[in-house]
Amino acid sequence: MAKVMIWDLPLRLFHWLMVATVAIAGITGFVAPAAWLDIHLFAGYALAILLAFRLAWGVLGSYYSRFRSFPLAPRSAFRHLRSLLRNSAAAHTGHNPVGAWMIIAVLFLLLALVLSGLIVLGGQENLGPLGFLVDFQTGWRAAALHEIAAWGLAGAIAVHLLGVFVEARLLRHPVVSAMITGNKLVTRAKAKGQGRSYKARGLTLFTIAALMLLGGGKMLASIPASGWKPVQTPAVYSAECGDCHDAYHPSLRTAASWRGIMSGLSDHYGEDASLDAETAAAMGAFLAANAAETFDTEAAWRMGRIDTKSLRITDTPYWTARHAGIADGVFKLSSVGSKVNCNGCHRDAASGRFADQDIHLPNLSKLPNGSQK
């Protein structure tokens, strides 16, 4: 028997870095508030790099890191499970047959999570490397997949931990220390030329994976997002319609709703906001040309395209639901004034984007205790 390095150093580093990254992604994905989205995205990008490295390492790593060495014959998995029931499972030098399948499943789920996450980000927020490619509906469907894969991964992790418990506690195979030191006690015949730690090769591959993904991602992310376009707002629109409240981004109402609003300006929510015919016509044309139907953003789909009897944006179910947790007092603060002043809290209201990262609640210290959720 000899103590031989079975899990090379790059594989062990990958394993523990992935544990930390998945933990951060899980916490920020399942429980943290929307404003933590940045950290979730950061963990997602780190996972993408780690995954790319692991896939390459499955071909170029040391013997037991290679996918080719995985004992994937279904019969050996059944044999292993049967011997577990008889409490006589043999120790395996590399992965045991059930563990090997688990790793394939986990890698597959992680890949699904990273890809669906990028599709959600691109489709729903018009951000990230796929922002130029994915439309809102596709992002919406991918969000369901992202959630299913997240629960699938949570289940796979539970099974993995159960497997480690069975191996380490019941069968007394030192699998945990092996994933830390890399070493296992094996007969010389089984050592398969292991022993080196493959540090330099691992570092090189990891660097290549990181540079390629970061460089490629940045390049793709710099392509203008599909579904969103910059709008040239006529000065007269900002001046006239921004006089009493936020001058709304045209994507927040349909062309039909805008026509309704423009034709009723003499009795506009109790105010007289009438304009001369020429100004009104020019403004109407601007609003119709950039109405909700011409945008593929979350704001345009969830609020803009939803017509309301009052013609209000703030009467759409999505607006009501997203702002239900905000106390009345916050809307009445002098820096906001009223719920109709979107730009009091959304720094990017003028662009029509309404991104999570650009929400900015006004100074709450002026409020009585507990008036904000």
Ligand code: HEC
């Ligand atoms: C004289 C002041 C005044 C002017 C000018 C004005 N509005 Fe308004 N607008 C109001 C008031 C008051 C409300 C209702 C506010 C409230 O409920 O707190 C309102 C509400 C709205 C709403 C609905 C907001 C919601 O609750 O979703 C829209 C849309 C709107 N205005 C569009 C326009 C457009 C377009 C123009 C320019 C043509 C314009 N307004 C000019 C006073 C004005």
Ligand code: HEC
């Ligand atoms: C008093 C501040 C405030 C005002 C005024 C306000 N919002 Fe918000 N809005 C928020 C907050 C806070 C959230 C995040 C709520 C959450 O976490 O679900 C939010 C969420 C949103 C979202 C979802 C963003 C996303 O990416 O998930 C949209 C869209 C939105 N608001 C549009 C509007 C529009 C349109 C108006 C004006 C008619 C408006 N808001 C006025 C504070 C405000």
